[in-house]
Amino acid sequence: MKEFLYYPGCSMSGTAKGYADSLEAVAGPLGIDLREIDDWSCCGASEYFSIGPLRGYALVARNLALAQREANGSRTVVAPCSLCYVNLAKTNKYVRTDPVLAGKVNEALSVAGLSYAPGSVEVRHLFEIVIHDVGADAVREKVVRPLKGLKVAPYLGCLVTRPDPEKRWKAKEHPLEIDRLLEALGAEVVDYPLRTDCCGGHLSQISPGMGLEMLRRLLDSAERLGADMLATICPMCQMNIDLYQAEVNRRFKTDFKIPILFFTQLVGLAFGMDAKTLGIGSEVVSAKRALAKIGVEVPEPEAAEPVAAGASGEKPRAPRPRKGPELPMPRMPKDKGVGR
């Protein structure tokens, strides 16, 4: 068992519930001991640096300071979310290389009795720990139910191999490590060319025209390659592809039904764990049909039908209303390739 300081990030107790459940289940078998940092706060996602940069760095540094205080067995902070990871890792690097920034950040932290000595912890992404510290061979040894016949498109998203502040990755655009891991699980891995393309991040919320187009490209490529599902390592990527797939279909008159699971859920399945333990069944785009190929039953979600009770102001009377006049969307002239 190797001990780590665990920074879950907000998604793990919310939208990425399946990631949290499956990580809890597979961490032990993978030999990873995660000690949650006490009273950690949000990392600021991609919102703070745009509006209040110093507040952004101070918000992240608060977590680094808490981690530093708890560091004894380990000084490695692990984040399962790519956005959390990149914010923590970048801030950690910037306070180390920019003494003026470090001074200001510590001045802000001091009002709450905290301080951070630059470089006293290191920050790594969970996926990178599994790849580099655990390794595909050790994973293969524990496989009892190979994911034979399941065609998986590996999707990493941007932020793990880029910007890579500590230079841990050789290939920043087409890394193959996730293929080795999924192969070790017995899955059939498709050579997914868009593996490190962006899911659009918050564009799905603030600029749907471009955000949904970026999601369409990802889904289109996966479908052309005949993938049964996407496997990801980031809560934001998962949420965008899962939650907005129906909106992509409406906007582009497509019919994608491609589920996206977290890599830890696939690891758990290959280790013989049942779908419910791994949080499978909480996806918006059901993984039922895909997982039937490997003989795994997906639990039905409990009455997810929209019965009365509108959560937001406007109640969804008609499930598919005709939308009002919209801005004309650029239509892709049936793009042929799966490449960029």
Next chain:
Amino acid sequence: MTEAIHDRPATGIDHDFIREVMAAVPGDSRLQMCIQCGTCGGSCPSAADMDHTPRQLFAMVRAGLREQVLGSNTPWMCVSCYYCSVRCPQEVHIPDVMYGLKSIAGREGRSPSSAAPNFSRTFMSNVHRFGRSYEMGLVARHYLRHFPLRIPGMAPAGMGMLASGRMDIRPKRIRDVKGLQAIMAKAEELEAQL
């Protein structure tokens, strides 16, 4: 995107603008090293919706076109995927420059699109109150304000998220909200001195 920059009158040129932008980025942004090769724009997944490609924008920064740069939607369309930054032959920290430009524009209240900065501000105010992100509050307010037409289409998926426990009606809080707020207040005060 193909706006003819040179057609504009040479009024309001701010030759110190590049220094101002570089100062808004931690460490050395290397912005002055840009050789105008265009690799950034060619690598950018959202360039099609930008008023100016990153390369154009950097030329404008260098030319001191402060008004036009801060009025451009380009930084707000940057998704910080870092394709440009790993491909840039001059290793300019492009997404960080975009963050820096957004913070200058935001400080002067001149962001061209209202949805992007409003989303950031709503997100921040939730974190300021609870110490954690609060999705339910964020999406409810954001969609009602900016995309009411999208709500009916999103509702079934949203209900599914609530039913499967992927979204909470109520926010989660950290214990030391007071401490966090004090840190943020101090940081904001220091920000203003920049």
